[in-house]
Amino acid sequence: MKILIVYKSYHLMNTEKIAKAMAEATNATLIRVDEVHPEDIAIYDLVGFGSGIYGGRHHKELFALVETMPSMEGNVFVFSTSGSGNEAYHRPLKEALTAKGCHIRGEFQCRGEARFLKFIRTNRGHPDEKDLEDARTFAKGLITA
Ligand SMILES: Cc1cc2nc3c(=O)[nH]c(=O)nc-3n(C[C@H](O)[C@H](O)[C@H](O)COP(=O)(O)O)c2cc1C
Numbered sequence: 001m002k003i004l005i006v007y008k009s010y011h012l013m014n015t016e017k018i019a020k021a022m023a024e025a026t027n028a029t030l031i032r033v034d035e036v037h038p039e040d041i042a043i044y045d046l047v048g049f050g051s052g053i054y055g056g057r058h059h060k061e062l063f064a065l066v067e068t069m070p071s072m073e074g075n076v077f078v079f080s081t082s083g084s085g086n087e088a089y090h091r092p093l094k095e096a097l098t099a100k101g102c103h104i105r106g107e108f109q110c111r112g113e114a115r116f117l118k119f120i121r122t123n124r125g126h127p128d129e130k131d132l133e134d135a136r137t138f139a140k141g142l143i144t145a
Helices: 014-026 038-043 060-068 087-099 129-144
Strands: 003-008 029-032 046-054 075-082 103-111 114-116 120-122
Touching (some): 003 060, 014 029, 014 103, 046 060, 046 129, 075 129
Parallel strands (some): 003 029, 003 046
Antiparallel strands (some): 114 120
């Protein structure tokens, strides 16, 4: 099973940690969103799309990728790290993927540390080891499902 994980992470590289854990657990190819060729996505059996949540949704570069990639009836999953860990943030990206013909096979989210101004710091230490283990378990579950 060929698996690709595409991600965008820039604030504290929280989502990158989750993406790496998932890739290691499943032997997936891991690629940053700015490195992926939209037309290559269709050759994979399963593609994960993930980023931090910024202003209530995934990073705009993920939406741009989904917009430009060819329509495909492939299997996909979405994941995120965010301040609140709210899965409802996934809806816009899931809708964009579904509109492309993709089948959503699962979704994963966890809290990620965030720093605002100089002194506001939330979710310190997240993703932590348990978050990473949860991500590995989730990703492995997609393979056997
Ligand atoms: C500009 C900005 C906007 C954010 N907006 C939200 C938000 O709307 N909801 C939320 O729960 N967290 C929000 N966060 C927190 C991030 O989702 C969280 O820190 C995430 O783990 C960052 O991922 P990254 O380190 O992979 O970039 C925001 C963070 C930044 C920097």
